[in-house]
Amino acid sequence: MSGCDRGPKSPRGFRLPEGDAVKGQQAFIALKCYTCHKVEGVELPAPTAFSLTLGGESGRVKTYGELVTSVINPSHVLSEKYQKELTDTKESPMPTFNHVMTVEQMIDLVAFLQPRYKLVLPDYQYLGP
Template sequence: MSRHATTLAAAIALILAATAQAQNPMPTHQRGAAPAAAKPPAPIRTTMQALHAAGGVPKGWKFLMPPGDPARGREAFVALECFACHAVGGEDFPTTSTRERQPGPELTGMGGHHPPEYFAESIVNPNRVIVIGQGYTGSDGLSKMPDYGDTLTVRQLTDLVAYLGSLSSGGAHQHGGASHDMKDMPAAEPRK
């Protein structure tokens, strides 16, 4: 199996696992930039027979996004030119892009609004949740967000999700699209 096929298969498994979980978002006050290293949950041990008898999902199981590196996630954000469509207040991104600029949700403060699993699904399956009335959809009613199935590795995905989760400052979540002229973005020191 090729590397891209393996990556795509892992991303699809991630999506399926994320969508299978019960809606149990973490309260806003518990989310934020660089949460303290939480002790990972204990492994769930089961037999194959018990697993199948439970419908294929062990009792108490919930998909959890693996930890990523926010600094590497920011690098992926730049390399994938996400800044062409998504503004992040206080970030100093390149002012030019090879991508066609499209309106995309502003990501300033986004980390305090969504759990990591939502970010992951939004990246690998952007048509799962369609925000209407914002200019984020094409004439077909689907998301304008590109498909990253052939270009995004699982490591890049986990790091990108960690970066988005770290974006918890900057005030209220803005629902407007990114500026089409990136020089309008406030300059700040690059994140380290």
């Protein structure tokens, strides 16, 4: 595990409440995520800008924390493929939605996307009775 797993910025203990995957799919369409993304196993309008499939085993996202981070902070980890194409910028071509996306939409989007990935949930330590 990396050094980021300890200290005050550690993702330990982070967990969103249960979301609604159906509403998540609606948010995915309302926020126009589909213009750049297909989603493994889901019928959506055809992408127009990029065509990056979310989910499956080939995704870069491997943990729950990474999935949430990719939605609210897309430039935090750029996929290698895009890093090569975007040599003069460290910004993701994916815009941030933080000023328009509600917290509820974010939670629902994660509920919608999570089952499409093979994700690892964050650990928590059981300190005993």
